[in-house]
Amino acid sequence: MSFERTFKPEETSYVAQDTMVQILPRFRCDRVPFLADEFGPFMPNVPVLVPCWLALALNENGKCTVELGDWFAAESVLATQKNEKTDTKGFQPLPQYFIEQARCISKYVTEDMSMHVHLEHILSLRQSKIRRAFRLLRHDTMRETIEEGYRLPSETACSEFNSIRRFTCAAMDNFNELLASKVS
Amino acid sequence: MADDDGYGFHLGHDDDDAVEPSAYAPEGEDDADGLDERTMNLDEGFEPTTSAVMMLKRAWVLERLCPEMRAYAASTFEDVRTRTDARVEQLERRARERAESGGGGAEEESEKLMDHLMWIEVNRVRYIMREYLRTRLHKIETHALHVLTDADTFAKLSEAEQKFAEGYIEALQGHFEDVLKDLPEGYRDMMVEYSGEADEEATAQKMIPKPNLDAFVIFRMREDVPNFVQPNGETIELERGQVMLAQYSRFRDLLAFDPPKAELV
Incomplete structure (x- = not known):
């Protein structure tokens, strides 16, 4: 096993499950002290914020309905998809774990996969944008890029970092080595 | 919705009676701030x-x-x-x-x-x-020799980890001695590269794998850092939320703050 300075998709999805989501509980309970924080109080149909893992576990027991943020609503997903397509440079703002969240919601909560298709499409649009941006890097300015660092859009999602991490970091390391050996 | 840019993290539909456990619920007048952090x-x-x-x-x-x-x-x-x-x-x-x-x-x-x-x-x-x-x-394990020889790194370990590193090197040494004893004289040291004649310089230059501090990593700034002085003496303006693909050594100092001014993503 080699030691990789990156995360596997399963690990990212684990990390993503600490994100707070809103639920509508179907039970009554006072604030509960969990290890990470206190959550609650839970009242029937009063929205409350809990971490994603808790929401999924409650949902599994039929104790709540999960509501992701507005970004997950059908119309905003479609709007994001459209903007992502027309805006060829910038990224549309989405939560950093949007794809992980969407995946676990469609896996455990709803049977409705229609939004999922659009989100995957958004993901691939964004992927190609990142790659295109890296293709614009020029060898004659490589030294400056290495010295100054390369700025990525701050909307880049966690899974996108992981998907580009290996090749970008390795490529930059290699360029750096090559440039260093050229001088000496 | 047409005027919605596809972006909305408002969590509650009814602002007034939603229960707010703590700060990570951007709503009402906190909206600007919370939304900012989410963006x-x-x-x-x-x-x-x-x-x-x-x-x-x-x-x-x-x-x-x-x-x-x-x-x-x-x-x-x-x-x-x-x-x-x-x-x-x-x-x-x-x-x-x-x-x-x-x-x-x-x-x-x-x-x-x-x-x-x-x-x-x-x-x-x-x-x-x-x-x-x-x-x-x-x-x-990857940098065991470096961990043991570099006092700064060794101090970063917990007691149990220090014991582990020592034990690991002992085992590694035992293993190398077993293998290397059949090689000609001069090739037998675990840490010294063979250079032909036994000169002092070669002995000083040991083969110890070190972590590459110039490796590229992805930083995200957690705070505005105006005029951050980089290791090469140049200053740079860093904004909160900015994401940089850069060498680890470049912004490493920002990680050391408490709370950290940057994080790796």
């Missing part, structure tokens, strides 16, 4: 950041992405461990009591559900604890 994907906008468990999680993420050893998060780890142990004890006691008392009841049903949820959390937390330690052990 920049800073995790204050998404999850509790101050609890020991979350701090340990962040330490694990940092450890995983960072080329060199980070200092052992002793107090955070111990805090999480005592809490988790206490919770496990509590849950086991409650389960025993329930088994003894027998009968059901609505009260007990909800207690059972909560216990079930708490067990889930205990398992999640245990996973972070394990992963944190294993990531560190793996790093120690």
